[in-house]
Amino acid sequence: MKLGMIGLGKMGLNLVTNLQNHDHQVIAYDLDETARAQAAKVGAQPASDTTELIAQLATPRIIWVMVPAGKVTQSVITELSQQLSAGDIVIDGGNSFYRDSIAHSELLATKGINFFDVGTSGGMAGALNGGNFMIGGDQDLFKTIEPIFQSIAAPAGYLYTGAVGSGHYLKMIHNGIEYGMMQAIAEGFDVLEHSEYKYDHAAVADMWNHGSVIRSWLMELAAAAFKEDPGLKHLQGKMYSSGEGKWTLEEAIRLQVPTPVIAASLMNRYRSLEDDTYTGKVVAALRNQFGGHAVDKK
């Protein structure tokens, strides 16, 4: 199929390559010229702006948006709502908040433009070689774009998930689970690191990936990371987060579903970004007040 791709960052460029490798024809646009050149190298046809990108596609057009969630996505969607025609299809493959996606769908619908919210998982490797896609939007129209996913997804790695918003909603929950799994794995290795036994973490992770209950892609990545840098001595333990773990917790709170592990994982990420905490100072001050316990002065 012929489709447009807006956004040629790490994920977008890999998706373009994946699409081209599967004989789709991509008109590719990014603000960054270098990115456009890289897309051209893998066979895509670069466009110098969205107007040119749109002009290269016959109606009904299919345009995949792969830009940072939030303001950038909103700005691109708004622009497309002004430039596209009724019957065209916009796919947001980014990490948008599902309520934003519903709003985007409603905006586009005022012009008769169709919208799919697509949660994308599998990381950069998946985008390139076979990713994982959760797809919300109109069920009948989904058939039109399904061949794209048949090409670029891992075998059996896509699912039509229901009404608009359901794709990004599911991706949000996916990331909430991911936060918990990563934290669980990391805590386990942290205990190992402090134990009297001296384990080879790369060998342990590798062994666990061959037949154990906790074998998983994350454990494979752990094995790879430990191989590259045993002891992870060159890293700081700063655990940044995009929005999706946070949204999962907010959604759990909204629905009053207890998710103590996802909550603890997120809390721990925030904690990792601080060198010291006011919480700690207050507790230290209280201990000093009642017990004369020594405090560490600055």
Place this chain on the structure above:
Amino acid sequence: MKLGMIGLGKMGLNLVTNLQNHDHQVIAYDLDETARAQAAKVGAQPASDTTELIAQLATPRIIWVMVPAGKVTQSVITELSQQLSAGDIVIDGGNSFYRDSIAHSELLATKGINFFDVGTSGGMAGALNGGNFMIGGDQDLFKTIEPIFQSIAAPAGYLYTGAVGSGHYLKMIHNGIEYGMMQAIAEGFDVLEHSEYKYDHAAVADMWNHGSVIRSWLMELAAAAFKEDPGLKHLQGKMYSSGEGKWTLEEAIRLQVPTPVIAASLMNRYRSLEDDTYTGKVVAALRNQFGGHAVDKK
């Protein structure tokens, strides 16, 4: 190789079958006659007690113990310490606490008997078709028993982990990670279950196993479980636990390693075994005291 197997429960019997399928010769003993008969069916030679089992093996004997951790294991090890000869090898493949294993090793060492503590993962399917084994004990002597693991482990699914105790220690941590991963997965599906979208959980789990970041054996098992009983309507949410998640938390506390997710997972398991909590009653009583908030009477 020829070896003895004491304990023919779910795991032991599958291990016997696995061993026999790989041309090892097992002398099999269990208190339960039916279990012995089942072992005989897969080609093992049943023994009616440990004395007979021992008599069937030439020195240096290899005996795999696969019985419940704690008192039963201790009793079997003690018995073997009295019956075996110097140079014999005892393998504890159960879920023993690593400090117990060190004690067992020391007990056997007084008679010159060798000991390996082997953490076994992979569940019943793994025991039957290729499991995952973490092996602590003497490094040189390990070569003697390595052929066993080459046969019954999943490819690359075993590791010599160091001094005695290190195998069961690693299995303990493995289970701590497992608790966290399971809880994370479960919380995610709990939010999905309460959301306004109506997802097919089996389809979601299956899709996630094809290319997503959270693909894992546990997610495969989730897909299978949702397929068997969509909505899990026939199950109660009681989360029992053997000792290993608990030990992981106790070890983390001992080492002062923060493991909030493993802690929360264990707390949640205990919570699931109670219909109501005294904690909840106290909070309800306090709210009633200061705010006149309604309480649910019994």
Place this chain on the structure above:
Amino acid sequence: MKLGMIGLGKMGLNLVTNLQNHDHQVIAYDLDETARAQAAKVGAQPASDTTELIAQLATPRIIWVMVPAGKVTQSVITELSQQLSAGDIVIDGGNSFYRDSIAHSELLATKGINFFDVGTSGGMAGALNGGNFMIGGDQDLFKTIEPIFQSIAAPAGYLYTGAVGSGHYLKMIHNGIEYGMMQAIAEGFDVLEHSEYKYDHAAVADMWNHGSVIRSWLMELAAAAFKEDPGLKHLQGKMYSSGEGKWTLEEAIRLQVPTPVIAASLMNRYRSLEDDTYTGKVVAALRNQFGGHAVDKK
């Protein structure tokens, strides 16, 4: 001073009594006629609707709103914005979300009406005999209404907290702390309840209130509750919550401040409202899948 009170529920009626006891003159309105009659009994002048209430007050009027947070408060504020005059003062003493209070302030400001958001603590007893008040709004104008708080607060029990919103914000955080403190106290007694020692919980709580580090009003309430119903046998452990603990967690997430204890407290409240959990079912199903572990069927 002369002031209006809208809302004569548990808190509102006690405040009216407190105000009347301190020689203030209250024009009191509530939808419920019985509540109005009760207000009359303590010396307030009942009004049959807000129009009548407003008519009884000379400008600049002072009206205290003490109705359920959310829609009811919003509706009352909107009505007042249409009926009051420039220079009048509206006080929201309820548990409103601080951003709502900012919006209410802005709405009233369009008519020149002043607004104070007042977080109220101390429970029903405090409302009656001396409560605790956190007051946001215009600092100069605060002097006009300060005599009210000098009368009805516990000695030193009120604080001007800054710009509008800061009063309800502080009350929100107060409740977040309260959730954590209550849960901590409750967990302690839960362990005591399960221990081999048989403690008299009322006596323990009472003793702790006399000189211990954890002496507190909540512990006094615990002593009272245990005295009334040793073992709390007539209560269910359902821990309901109004919005403020939830908002505290949401605010912590917004600010990326790790608050694991407040998060765990809220999670535990939600958990208490469910008889069984889907999370638990998923974990039970997974354990059954890999280990053949017994599950409790329904």
Place this chain on the structure above:
Amino acid sequence: MKLGMIGLGKMGLNLVTNLQNHDHQVIAYDLDETARAQAAKVGAQPASDTTELIAQLATPRIIWVMVPAGKVTQSVITELSQQLSAGDIVIDGGNSFYRDSIAHSELLATKGINFFDVGTSGGMAGALNGGNFMIGGDQDLFKTIEPIFQSIAAPAGYLYTGAVGSGHYLKMIHNGIEYGMMQAIAEGFDVLEHSEYKYDHAAVADMWNHGSVIRSWLMELAAAAFKEDPGLKHLQGKMYSSGEGKWTLEEAIRLQVPTPVIAASLMNRYRSLEDDTYTGKVVAALRNQFGGHAVDKK
């Protein structure tokens, strides 16, 4: 009464002063000569070793031990078991683990020496002016020593709690509650510290202590600490811990009582002692592996 005091640290010395102020006569011993001199200043009679201390007391002797829990306490108790006579009374007022206290009681009982385990709360100020005491041991014999507690406890601030061990057990739980309460208070102020409103924390804590639901001695100490050092700028947030919060969690685990808040409080203390975590490094490494997410290098 006349009694011996072994251990003249911060707590012991204050207790001696408190006892002397109430017309008890203390024979005081500490390894440190300066401490003995300080005891003499408040009217106690210093002893240069335990033999001398014992010699100054008539049978049945009463000796209060107030030394660090663990090895020091054990060593003092062992020494006393060799030097005292049947009918004498040993009181351990320190923070001993309750199982140790049971063992100490059994050791002393072999010589007919009596033992009370006394949990002491209220901090240094309490030890000096009226503390809080939880007392386990023989109920009849308790009457003999009760006058001591009538003198040195805050009014109504002591309780006979049952069989030996029950005093230190209750103190353990007291500290578990304390950990949770302190963490809850600290988290609340941490959110305040990060909020857009600029609160005066000392004023807030002070106001909350006058009539709010969360008024408590810990909040009074918070007010004092914020007054001394607004912003706590001279402190590091290292939250050290003695053993009792840890033991509370271990006891909760043993009894399978879910205590998520006490667990999270302890985890947070351990976290505060580390500048960086291996957990964080593993999560950062995983994010980098799958998403190419930037990591902070060392």
